[in-house]
Amino acid sequence: MRANLSKEQxxxxxxxxxxxxxxxxxxxxxxxxxxxxxxxxERAKANxxxxxxxxxxxxxxxxxxxxxxxxxxxLPGHSTNPLxxxxxxxxxxxxxxxxxxxxxxxMVHNGGEIEGVGTSxxxxxxxxxxxxxxxxxxSGNVKGRxxxxxxxxxxxxxxxxxxxxQDYKQIVVAVRIDSAPNDPTQHGxxxxxxKFINPKRNADTDPPKNSKGGYTTAQQFYLSxxxxxxSGETTRVEPTEDHLLHNTLGVCANGLKTGSTEPGxxxxxxxxxxxxxxxxxxxxxxxxxxxxxxxxxxxxDKGLQIPVSTSTNCKSFSPTGVAHPESFVHRWVTDKMPADxxxxxxxxxxxxxxxxxxxxxxxxxxxxxxxxYESGSSFSDTRLKNFLGSTExxxxxPPNYWPLSEAQPPLEWKRVRVTMELSKTPETILKDGRLGxxxxxxxxxxxxxxxxxxxxxxxxxxxxxxxxxxxxx
Numbered sequence: 001m002r003a004n005l006s007k008e009q010x011x012x013x014x015x016x017x018x019x020x021x022x023x024x025x026x027x028x029x030x031x032x033x034x035x036x037x038x039x040x041x042e043r044a045k046a047n048x049x050x051x052x053x054x055x056x057x058x059x060x061x062x063x064x065x066x067x068x069x070x071x072x073x074x075l076p077g078h079s080t081n082p083l084x085x086x087x088x089x090x091x092x093x094x095x096x097x098x099x100x101x102x103x104x105x106x107m108v109h110n111g112g113e114i115e116g117v118g119t120s121x122x123x124x125x126x127x128x129x130x131x132x133x134x135x136x137x138x139s140g141n142v143k144g145r146x147x148x149x150x151x152x153x154x155x156x157x158x159x160x161x162x163x164x165x166q167d168y169k170q171i172v173v174a175v176r177i178d179s180a181p182n183d184p185t186q187h188g189x190x191x192x193x194x195k196f197i198n199p200k201r202n203a204d205t206d207p208p209k210n211s212k213g214g215y216t217t218a219q220q221f222y223l224s225x226x227x228x229x230x231s232g233e234t235t236r237v238e239p240t241e242d243h244l245l246h247n248t249l250g251v252c253a254n255g256l257k258t259g260s261t262e263p264g265x266x267x268x269x270x271x272x273x274x275x276x277x278x279x280x281x282x283x284x285x286x287x288x289x290x291x292x293x294x295x296x297x298x299x300x301d302k303g304l305q306i307p308v309s310t311s312t313n314c315k316s317f318s319p320t321g322v323a324h325p326e327s328f329v330h331r332w333v334t335d336k337m338p339a340d341x342x343x344x345x346x347x348x349x350x351x352x353x354x355x356x357x358x359x360x361x362x363x364x365x366x367x368x369x370x371x372x373y374e375s376g377s378s379f380s381d382t383r384l385k386n387f388l389g390s391t392e393x394x395x396x397x398p399p400n401y402w403p404l405s406e407a408q409p410p411l412e413w414k415r416v417r418v419t420m421e422l423s424k425t426p427e428t429i430l431k432d433g434r435l436g437x438x439x440x441x442x443x444x445x446x447x448x449x450x451x452x453x454x455x456x457x458x459x460x461x462x463x464x465x466x467x468x469x470x471x472x473x
Contacts, residue, residue, distance in 0.1 A: 070129020452457025
């Protein structure tokens with residue numbers, strides 16, 4: 001009986017081997033599924049980065065002056081790889097339609113000539129473009145290549161007012177992600193397209209393109225460190241040293257003021273960017289808020305440090321009841337508009353930032369846009385409303401950390417672009433009115449004492465881009 005019982009207990013070697021085999025197969029399948037899932041997540045992340053990068057490049061190019069919108073030479077040649085956007089190149093033309101390939105348009109290149117415009121020896125206008133056709137890009141652990149194309153387009157509806165085939169320019173930006181070790185498959189590319197209209201050469205076309213009879217273009221206003229002028233044009237003063245924080249809570253007629261006792265002129269939104277330094281290698285970053293009460297570490301943090309507001313939900317446009325109210329909100333305004341200025345679409349705020357002392361923390365920046373009308377020492381501000389929720393502000397709050405520097409030293413300032421859609425367009429600023437921008441820090445999204453902003457520096461020219469039919473330049 002004992003012998004028979006022992007035969008029925010335990011597993012045979014064959015059974016053990018079969019069990020191991022089954023478990024191994026299940027583990028391999030599970031591991032494969034996890035690997036595929038991880039690969040898909042990483043691929044989706046890389047694709048999203050590619051799309052966002054392409055859109056940022058398109059917005060950047062749209063804001064460039066028309067004469068700079070030309071590709072540097074040599075122009076790229078045709079590629080035999082259908083997964084490369086250069087596959088759509090034919091001689092000096094690029095196909096705007098991807099599939100099936102078609103709608104070829106001539107590429108605008110550096111040194112090229114605009115037909116019938118200007119005073120060159122041949123009667124044309126020679127372009128001096130700065131658009132690099134292709135170069136690598138890197139964002140975190142995502143690497144790839146960006147391709148840029150600028151082509152001429154003909155406006156058939158323009159008629160006799162536009163006698164040439166070069167009526168406007170169209171921009172194409174494509175981004176292709178490199179293959180990764182865990183995903184060796186060669187992928188295609190993402191692209192975005194848009195039109196850029198030169199208002200100087202197309203202002204009198206027929207039929208009209210908008211309610212004012214002209215084309216929409218992007219007007220740039222640069223954030224300066226110079227107080228605005230009460231009348232006429234503000235004369236920019238290049239920053240040369242650290243200085244006390246400007247009190248920007250008053251009107252342009254107040255002039256430069258610091259401290260909290262008397263409101264001063266807002267800083268100016270100028271049409272001209274910062275001038276390049278004579279010695280780029282020794283260009284110094286300056287501190288625009290060298291006040292002990294503002295800075296946790298005044299020796300290392302530069303630019304403008306905006307402390308966390310005491311009120312929530314971006315309600316610090318007009319701070320009251322606090323010490324040093326001038327530190328909680330900073331304002332910039334344009335010069336008086338020489339004529340009615342019409343905002344016809346989105347506004348994009350491009351700025352440079354990083355965290356204090358390069359420490360990781362979350363952050364939320366409140367962005368206000370407003371129309372201002374001044375009379376002597378009094379003024380009236382009307383804030384523009386956000387398309388989403390009709391709030392009178394836009395909030396930039398990245399989901400994880402405020403942009404961190406990836407290089408130490410020196411600390412790297414990160415470029416951020418925030419596109420702002422209005423609740424209604426067009427929005428008109430009447431003659432002698434001003435367009436304003438203001439910034440504060442939302443405590444609901446910020447777990448640090450302040451957020452630094454850099455501007456008015458040759459390589460960090462923070463700016464406001466405005467879709468308009470009535471450009472000032």
